[in-house]
Amino acid sequence: MKSREQEYRELFMAEALEYYDAMSRHLSELERNPQDGAALNELFRLMHNLKANARAMGFVDMGEVAHKMETLFGQIRGQERTFTGLLVTLTFQSVDVLGNMIRAVGAGQDTADAKPLLENLDRLIKGEELVEARATQTEEEADADASRKLELSDLVYIPVKKLDNLLNLVGELVIDRDRILTLAAELGHPALEATARHLFRISDDLQYSVMDVRLVGVGVLLNKFPRVVRDVAAAENKQVELVLTGQDVQIDRNVLQLITDALLHLVRNGVSHGLEDAATRQAAGKPAIGKLRISALTERDDVLLQVQDDGRGIDTEAVRQKAIRKGVVTAEVAATLDEEGVWALLFEPGFSMAEKITDISGRGVGLDVVKLAIDSLGGRLRVASELGKGTAFTLVLPTSIAVKGALLIELDERAYAVPLLHTDTVLALPNDQIFAVGGLLMTRVQDENVPLVPLRQLLYAEGDEPLPRATRADLDPAMTLHQVLIVSYNNRRLGLLVDRFLRQQNIVVKSLSKPLDTIDLFGGVTLLGSGQLCLVLDVPALTRLFLAKRP
Amino acid sequence: MADSSAARPAAPSGRAAPAAPEAVVQLIVFRLGDEDYGIRIEQVKEVTITPEVVRMPKTPPFIKGIANLRGDIIAIVDLEERFQLRPAGRPVPDFSYTLAVEAPDYTLGLMVREVPRPVTLPVSLIEPAPEFVQDSGQRDKYLEGIAKLPDGGVIIVLDMPKLLTPAEIMRLPGRADEAASKSTKAAPDTAAASQKP
Amino acid sequence: MNKRILIVDDSFYMRTMLKNMLTDAGYDVVGEAANGQQALEMAVATNPDLITLDVILPDNTGLDVLKGIRQQQPDAKVVMCSAVGQETIVNEAIENGALAYIVKPFSEERVLEIVGSALQGDGTPA
Numbered sequence: 001m002k003s004r005e006q007e008y009r010e011l012f013m014a015e016a017l018e019y020y021d022a023m024s025r026h027l028s029e030l031e032r033n034p035q036d037g038a039a040l041n042e043l044f045r046l047m048h049n050l051k052a053n054a055r056a057m058g059f060v061d062m063g064e065v066a067h068k069m070e071t072l073f074g075q076i077r078g079q080e081r082t083f084t085g086l087l088v089t090l091t092f093q094s095v096d097v098l099g100n101m102i103r104a105v106g107a108g109q110d111t112a113d114a115k116p117l118l119e120n121l122d123r124l125i126k127g128e129e130l131v132e133a134r135a136t137q138t139e140e141e142a143d144a145d146a147s148r149k150l151e152l153s154d155l156v157y158i159p160v161k162k163l164d165n166l167l168n169l170v171g172e173l174v175i176d177r178d179r180i181l182t183l184a185a186e187l188g189h190p191a192l193e194a195t196a197r198h199l200f201r202i203s204d205d206l207q208y209s210v211m212d213v214r215l216v217g218v219g220v221l222l223n224k225f226p227r228v229v230r231d232v233a234a235a236e237n238k239q240v241e242l243v244l245t246g247q248d249v250q251i252d253r254n255v256l257q258l259i260t261d262a263l264l265h266l267v268r269n270g271v272s273h274g275l276e277d278a279a280t281r282q283a284a285g286k287p288a289i290g291k292l293r294i295s296a297l298t299e300r301d302d303v304l305l306q307v308q309d310d311g312r313g314i315d316t317e318a319v320r321q322k323a324i325r326k327g328v329v330t331a332e333v334a335a336t337l338d339e340e341g342v343w344a345l346l347f348e349p350g351f352s353m354a355e356k357i358t359d360i361s362g363r364g365v366g367l368d369v370v371k372l373a374i375d376s377l378g379g380r381l382r383v384a385s386e387l388g389k390g391t392a393f394t395l396v397l398p399t400s401i402a403v404k405g406a407l408l409i410e411l412d413e414r415a416y417a418v419p420l421l422h423t424d425t426v427l428a429l430p431n432d433q434i435f436a437v438g439g440l441l442m443t444r445v446q447d448e449n450v451p452l453v454p455l456r457q458l459l460y461a462e463g464d465e466p467l468p469r470a471t472r473a474d475l476d477p478a479m480t481l482h483q484v485l486i487v488s489y490n491n492r493r494l495g496l497l498v499d500r501f502l503r504q505q506n507i508v509v510k511s512l513s514k515p516l517d518t519i520d521l522f523g524g525v526t527l528l529g530s531g532q533l534c535l536v537l538d539v540p541a542l543t544r545l546f547l548a549k550r551p
Numbered sequence: 552m553a554d555s556s557a558a559r560p561a562a563p564s565g566r567a568a569p570a571a572p573e574a575v576v577q578l579i580v581f582r583l584g585d586e587d588y589g590i591r592i593e594q595v596k597e598v599t600i601t602p603e604v605v606r607m608p609k610t611p612p613f614i615k616g617i618a619n620l621r622g623d624i625i626a627i628v629d630l631e632e633r634f635q636l637r638p639a640g641r642p643v644p645d646f647s648y649t650l651a652v653e654a655p656d657y658t659l660g661l662m663v664r665e666v667p668r669p670v671t672l673p674v675s676l677i678e679p680a681p682e683f684v685q686d687s688g689q690r691d692k693y694l695e696g697i698a699k700l701p702d703g704g705v706i707i708v709l710d711m712p713k714l715l716t717p718a719e720i721m722r723l724p725g726r727a728d729e730a731a732s733k734s735t736k737a738a739p740d741t742a743a744a745s746q747k748p
Numbered sequence: 749m750n751k752r753i754l755i756v757d758d759s760f761y762m763r764t765m766l767k768n769m770l771t772d773a774g775y776d777v778v779g780e781a782a783n784g785q786q787a788l789e790m791a792v793a794t795n796p797d798l799i800t801l802d803v804i805l806p807d808n809t810g811l812d813v814l815k816g817i818r819q820q821q822p823d824a825k826v827v828m829c830s831a832v833g834q835e836t837i838v839n840e841a842i843e844n845g846a847l848a849y850i851v852k853p854f855s856e857e858r859v860l861e862i863v864g865s866a867l868q869g870d871g872t873p874a
Contacts, residue, residue: 004768011761048804049759052831056765056853245785245807248760297786299779299793414605459608514657515717516617516626519609525617525624533605533619 009105012057016102019046023095034083044073050098061114062101068121069094075125090124093117160253163214170203170210171510177203178528211252211400218296218305219247221256225267225294232271239278239289240271246296251303252400255377259305259397262373266307266393267294269367274309274391284388286310302379303399308392314385316342326351343383344490347371370395371490380421381490406526408502408534409485411455415534417507417526422539424486424493426501431475434482439469439551443495445486452484452495453546459521461549469551489543496542509536521545574674578698579650580706581667584636589670589698589706596651596658598667601627611721615662620651627660628720654715670706672698677708693719750776751867754796756787756813757829758806762852766800766829769856770863784808788816791824798867800850803830803837811841818845827866829854 023046026039033039051066069091075081083091094117101111177199184196222244233240275281275290282288293308316339323329323345334342345351349368374381374395385391398421405420425445434443434452441452454474457467475482484495507526511517523538578589579598604616604627613632617624627649631637649660650667680694695710714720753775757763760782767777778794781787784805791799799817803810810828817824828841828849838849847866850859 008761008765011764015759015761042806045758045804045806048831049762052852053759053761055831056762245783248782295786295789297779297781297790297793299790304793510624512617513624513626514654515659515720516607516610516614518717518721519607521609522607527619533603533617533624535605535607535617 008057012053013102013106015053016050016105019050020095020099020102022046023098027092027095030083031088037077040073040077040083044070044077047073057105059101059105059111061111061118062098062105064118065094065098065101065114065121068118068125069098071125072121081127087124090120094121158213160214163210164254166210167214170207173203174207214252214254214400215250216253216256217247218249218251218256218303219244221260221263222247222294222296228264228267229271229292232268236272237277238271238275240275241289241291243291243293244295245293249296249298249303250399251296251397255303255397255400258377259373259395262370262395263294263305263307265367265370266395267292270307270309270311270391270393274311276312280312298399299396301399303397305395305397306392308390310390313387313389313391314343314346314383315387319343319345323348323351340383340491343385344492346383347381347490405504406507406536407485407504408528409455409483409496409498410500410502411459411498413499415502415528415532416455417505417534417536418485418487418539419523419536420504422487422489424488427484427486427495428481429484430481431472434472434475436471441470441472441474441495441497443484445493445495448493450486450493450495451546451550452497454497455485456497458496458542458545458549465549466551467549487539487542489540492543492547494543494546507534507536575671576674576677578670578672578706578708579667580670581648581650581663582665583631583634583663584638586636587704587706588630589708590650590652590661590711591708592669594652594711596653598648598650601647601649601660601662614721618649618660620649620658620660623658625651625658625660626720627662629662631664652711652715654712657717659715659720672700672706676700750774751797752776752778752794753863754779754781754787754790754794754799756781756784756799756805756810757802758782758804759802762802762829766854766859769854769859773860773863775863782806784810784813784816787813788820791817791821795821796824798825798827798863800827800829800863801846803828803841809837811837811844814841814844814846825866827862 023043026042026046029036029039030043047066047070051063051070054060054063054066072081072087072091076083076087081087097112097114097117101114104111177196181196181200184192225244226242229240229242270292271290275292276284276286278288281290291310293306295306295308297304297306320334320337320342323342324331324334328345328348328351329337337345347367347370351368370393371381374397377397379398380396382394382396383391384394406417407420407423407426408415408417410416427443427445429443434441436442437449442449443452444450453467453470461467483498483500485498485501486493486495488494505528509524509526511524512519512522516522520541521538523536523541526534526536528534577592579592579595580587580589582588599620602618602620604618606616607614607626610616610626613629615627615629618627629643644664647662647664648666649662651658651660677696677698679696693710693714695708698706698708700706753770755763755766755770755777757766757780763780763782767780770777778796779790781790784807787799787801787805801810801814801817805813810830814826814828817826826846828838828846829852830838830849831852838846841849848862850862
């Protein structure tokens with residue numbers, strides 16, 4: 001297992017090398033244009049961070065050099081001095097020294113003596129004469145430069161396929177581990193139990209390490225968007241300023257892969273439908289240039305990817321009318337939907353908001369592809385919008401797809417798992433809290449009428465006919481309390497009547513292999529500690545089935 | 552398919568009986584209904600006592616469910632029910648065997664009621680199924696041929712690659728091509744027990 | 749329930765170290781922000797019991813972020829993180845409602861002491 005010191009060291013190295021590259025780049029920019037304030041600010045910040053990190057790691061000299069450089073850049077920023085002459089030479093030299101120090105740390109070597117450089121920096125800061133301003137490289141430095149080229153990178157590139165395989169193996173291991181733990185407890189053998197607990201910890205660490213290896217910065221995807229936005233904006237004849245944030249938020253590479261098209265779609269949608277053209281914007285008293293922000297942030301175990309525009313916002317009534325026109329929803333149902341309910345219709349298949357067909361969005365696909373991609377990952381979609389102000393779509397994604405929290409329920413003496421992401425509440429309802437309306441059983445949950453359906457009926461009803469009209473007489477009279485799991489999907493709540501609740505558990509979902517992979521009611525299967533197979537219910541598919549079959 | 556292996560006398564299966572001058576084929580033979588069926592041994596991954604099977608809703612009745620076979624989650628198919636070969640009134644046995652057969656990218660379990668046995672026989676004994684038979688019925692569509700044994704027994708050799716495409720496995724008996732061949736179909740009682748479109 | 753903390757620092761290394769220290773001590777780190785904009789958004793999204801805020805950020809100064817947070821959430825408890833040599837910023841931060849400051853490089857005891865006492869207070873600057 002990796003020690004924390006080692007982890008810190010690796011993080012430090014990765015970041016320090018990144019800082020070094022950025023420093024070199026910004027320094028060249030500053031040399032070309034000494035008035036480049038942005039480059040100056042970045043240099044100041046990078047030196048500041050390197051200083052703080054180096055000191056935390058105990059690399060005193062590196063911290064000192066960075067500290068003095070920070071001070072120097074602070075002075076330039078404060079216009080106490082200009083970026084000219086010897087200062088330029090010395091800063092380039094210092095960044096080189098920092099680079100050598102960082103590499104030495106990476107190679108586990110001692111860093112060279114920085115005393116002469118520090119003294120010179122001190123003099124420079126105080127405005128004194130330099131002892132020796134070398135414009136040329138010493139032989140030693142030239143040697144160092146030459147040998148640098150022979151260094152092997154500390155980074156190893158691993159094909160994603162190998163990582164997938166590793167993760168699958170770990171998944172297997174975790175399943176067996178849980179079995180061993182159960183068996184050990186049943187046998188009551190103390191030594192075996194102790195070993196099983198140890199195995200538990202180790203495999204847990206292993207699982208997280210493997211998941212950790214697969215994490216990449218969201219930036220690898222976000223950085224592709226400036227070009228996309230530029231192209232779409234040009235085609236649409238719009239002016240767009242793109243802001244990217246959170247590039248270093250970490251996410252599983254495969255999650256990112258699966259979400260690429262969805263994000264592309266949202267961004268295109270934002271430019272072509274969200275943002276208005278310059279004239280419209282100005283008429284509305286807005287700046288001519290529209291703003292599009294793509295940001296990533298972490299929230300607990302989830303990663304939030306947000307596409308936000310300051311455009312016209314969603315016209316809720318127009319969406320409502322169009323959904324009725326397109327047959328996505330009946331007029332009666334549409335009338336009952338609140339704002340968020342109407343927005344959710346945007347992601348229904350067959351709904352495409354564009355009345356005008358453009359090059360960009362007239363491709364016959366709607367935002368439902370976004371929803372499908374998120375569903376496949378077990379994620380969620382949030383919409384926020386204000387008319388005239390703008391719209392924000394937020395994708396709530398799991399950082400990793402290996403382990404899911406799930407609620408285990410029992411039906412006909414079989415366990416089923418329901419991912420926690422889609423579970424809302426569990427309720428034990430007495431008969432008098434369930435009523436029948438229009439052939440549906442209902443209950444009130446937080447001032448909302450939620451339909452109830454026996455899970456058994458959804459799972460086993462054959463054919464495409466609607467479910468039979470339900471009355472309270474259908475409720476099992478032997479049950480004094482009815483066990484209800486409220487699931488939610490796309491702002492829709494549905495109560496599933498189950499036999500009983502078992503427990504909450506982290507599960508490793510295995511996807512179903514052929515030929516059963518076409519049964520969409522199940523998101524996969526998991527093995528419980530007892531070795532028992534347990535089907536994982538797919539709440540979106542269950543909800544869709546219920547909507548299709550409601551009486 | 553039968554003649555392609557016959558044309559290769561040095562095929563691996565020939566090694567099992569080096570004395571025989573003629574190409575032989577090894578089959579795993581099991582009973583479905585009241586007949587003997589065979590699958591080429593190289594298509595069978597293993598034979599095992601049927602593990603615990605979990606019924607999977609929304610699948611045809613001949614899919615008995617899923618089972619955990621050494622970490623592989625596989626579908627278990629009851630071929631008797633799939634081919635409508637089970638005599639009326641005969642129950643599904645409590646205890647059965649499963650042949651794990653390999654398709655190109657998945658494994659499938661075939662549930663059989665009696666312990667399967669290996670049989671080695673000369674390739675020449677397998678008569679290719681006639682073309683017209685292949686078009687007509689359910690089971691006949693997946694036949695490689697029929698082996699007539701010297702003792703008078705008959706083994707129906709199944710063409711696994713043909714049966715193992717997911718679309719074929721999931722197909723309900725008499726569903727997709729029933730418009731073409733329904734008139735000649737028998738055994739309406741068992742068909743009625745399965746799902747109707 | 750554990751106290752919930754939001755970490756704002758543009759260095760992943762610093763965030764990780766701080767997160768480990770706080771998590772080990774039983775706090776819930778509910779979010780990590782790497783710049784000012786994220787910090788403001790996440791402060792709203794996570795509504796933490798305490799925010800640790802770096803004084804130098806890529807898009808904004810920590811001071812601006814502090815002001816922004818105090819504006820949108822007047823009761824927010826903020827502890828500044830700074831390296832030595834930025835005492836002037838620190839003083840200004842305290843005047844603008846920061847409860848305390850932690851000097852980088854962090855010592856674990858010092859971090860936990862400051863965070864602990866900041867959380868005990870009622871949110872008004874010391």
